[in-house]
Amino acid sequence: MNTVMRTGARHWMGAALALAALVIAFAPAPSLAAQPIHRHFRIEASSFEYTPPNITVNPGDTVTLELASTDYVHGLYIDGYDLNITAEPGDTQQLTLVADKPGTFRFRCSVACGPMHPFMIGKLNVGANWLLWRAVGLAGVAAAAGLWIVRR
Amino acid sequence: MTRYDLTQLPLVKPLLKSRWPQWIVQVIALAGFIFAIVAGLVGTPVGSHNFSIVFVWIAWWALLMLVAVPLFGRAWCSICPIPLPGEWLQRGAVITPNPKGGIGLGLRWPNRLRNIWLQNASFALVALFSAVVLTQPSITAIVLAAFLFIALAASLIFERRAFCRYLCPVGGFIGLYSQVAPIEVRVKDTSVCAAHTEKTCYVGSADGYGCPWQVFPGGLAKNTYCGTCVECLRTCPHDNIAINLRPLGVDLLVPTGRKLDEAFKAFIMLGSATAYSAVMLGPWGAIKSAAYSVGTAAWAGYALAFLAFVFGALPGMFLLAVIIGKSFSRLEIVSTRKAFTALAYALIPLGLTAWIAFSLSFVFANVSYLWPVVSDPLGWGWNLFGTAAFAWTPYFTQIIPALQVVVLVGGLVWASATARQIAVELKFKTLPALPVIGFCFSATIGLLWLLIG
Numbered sequence: 001m002n003t004v005m006r007t008g009a010r011h012w013m014g015a016a017l018a019l020a021a022l023v024i025a026f027a028p029a030p031s032l033a034a035q036p037i038h039r040h041f042r043i044e045a046s047s048f049e050y051t052p053p054n055i056t057v058n059p060g061d062t063v064t065l066e067l068a069s070t071d072y073v074h075g076l077y078i079d080g081y082d083l084n085i086t087a088e089p090g091d092t093q094q095l096t097l098v099a100d101k102p103g104t105f106r107f108r109c110s111v112a113c114g115p116m117h118p119f120m121i122g123k124l125n126v127g128a129n130w131l132l133w134r135a136v137g138l139a140g141v142a143a144a145a146g147l148w149i150v151r152r
Numbered sequence: 153m154t155r156y157d158l159t160q161l162p163l164v165k166p167l168l169k170s171r172w173p174q175w176i177v178q179v180i181a182l183a184g185f186i187f188a189i190v191a192g193l194v195g196t197p198v199g200s201h202n203f204s205i206v207f208v209w210i211a212w213w214a215l216l217m218l219v220a221v222p223l224f225g226r227a228w229c230s231i232c233p234i235p236l237p238g239e240w241l242q243r244g245a246v247i248t249p250n251p252k253g254g255i256g257l258g259l260r261w262p263n264r265l266r267n268i269w270l271q272n273a274s275f276a277l278v279a280l281f282s283a284v285v286l287t288q289p290s291i292t293a294i295v296l297a298a299f300l301f302i303a304l305a306a307s308l309i310f311e312r313r314a315f316c317r318y319l320c321p322v323g324g325f326i327g328l329y330s331q332v333a334p335i336e337v338r339v340k341d342t343s344v345c346a347a348h349t350e351k352t353c354y355v356g357s358a359d360g361y362g363c364p365w366q367v368f369p370g371g372l373a374k375n376t377y378c379g380t381c382v383e384c385l386r387t388c389p390h391d392n393i394a395i396n397l398r399p400l401g402v403d404l405l406v407p408t409g410r411k412l413d414e415a416f417k418a419f420i421m422l423g424s425a426t427a428y429s430a431v432m433l434g435p436w437g438a439i440k441s442a443a444y445s446v447g448t449a450a451w452a453g454y455a456l457a458f459l460a461f462v463f464g465a466l467p468g469m470f471l472l473a474v475i476i477g478k479s480f481s482r483l484e485i486v487s488t489r490k491a492f493t494a495l496a497y498a499l500i501p502l503g504l505t506a507w508i509a510f511s512l513s514f515v516f517a518n519v520s521y522l523w524p525v526v527s528d529p530l531g532w533g534w535n536l537f538g539t540a541a542f543a544w545t546p547y548f549t550q551i552i553p554a555l556q557v558v559v560l561v562g563g564l565v566w567a568s569a570t571a572r573q574i575a576v577e578l579k580f581k582t583l584p585a586l587p588v589i590g591f592c593f594s595a596t597i598g599l600l601w602l603l604i605g
Binding site: 046048049050051053054077079080082103104105106108110112115116117118119120121122123129131132134135136138139140142143144145146147149150 | 198200201283284287431432433434435436438440441444514517518546549550554557560564565566567568569570571572573582585589590592596597600601604605
């Protein structure tokens, strides 16, 4: 009797964890709509960093990035948006995008500029990083699930 | 535990018992290895256009961390070219056994060093210089050549594969993570081994060499030190060796043979994956510059911070978690050292998934450098296969972050379950495992923040 009750409780716990994971993973993100505006950023590229390294905009904003290279030829490729510009030393180049994909995206140098070139990375934050928050929630469920899947 | 012996499949046993397939792959790998050294020394200094950097640190690394280690454990060690020249000299043979033997002193490895502390140190040493090793072809060439010569010297001084077993920085972590792989080499019936007085699997025979890894297959309980070279399959006269397909991670729950050096390897690997995620994939230029500027005060600060994090902060926080957990149990029969060592094995799946998540970012952003390098491996302007002008293109950038979440969260489930099982095995039950699971949760959150934050 006790074993049957314990097995039943385990099944309920498993179902609850699965449901929690599904809700965290797929529930629609709250919309924190702000009036879209046009933002302009000047990004200085030097070996092997961008200044500023983090750019934050709201979803829907029109964003102009002005890339200025201070030493060698550098590029700026934005993951997820698949956009790319390059700038010669002393030169500036611009690209404009509509930030219609929310999330956090890496931008990285697209021109071999020196030894640490593959690691020259910055971040474009479009609204809240819901993927990270969902991941934190899933990690909580995962820690509990690890306890649950082990039979006594 | 369910297992399936793959040697029952047609062709598998003949393919493994024959020396030729393995030897051919090893020789191709050796040729590639030597070419990587040559390319690093004479090719372009631009890493992303040089075979040595692109094939070693992108192609080989991707295959190793995303495929070979998780699925096949130490399979790479069975075809690794690094010990080959030394082993050929030591054996006096390139393929089949030579009864006259080869050259070398054949000394026993010192008893005090029969552990993986030297491998822990060698990995940490390479990790301190990783920013230059991973990016400068000439430094990669020097490191690869050093591996080759140290392995050669070890073969000429010590018996069997001393380099692989006790020195190789790569072999150390492959061994640790091979415990989770779904493949194992084991004997079918230990009583057959006990009755077999000749022990040809260990001493060798006309059919094959004695275990190069200094392991007696009849006593194998974990994958850690089995190089999966399958010499024992060749030398066993009783057909008593199996290559088993098995559930993932079963070695983690084997209570025997847990050691502090392996526990620290788990910390080193988890800490290095975290540090690399910050240094290589983070937006902090100052840290990248410090890691790259070897010999400067900034680099010394970076190196100290790295060592303090890997050897001090991480094990220290974990020890605190173990002590807090132990205080819940009111159980004094298990020492803190034993609990610390045993529970650290829960970090093995976490560390492996951390490396997979790190590698996903790094590899798919840079793997397109392969296509031009295939046509122009030295960066000399060749176009052998018409791919020299292929442009750099990061792949799957939209889905990689979600994939990293799945991998890291999966690793946390696994680590949490392992911690609980080890705690139960230590008679602690569930509550004392919670601080360790909390440690694993915090490490996962840190990695998530670094990789997708």
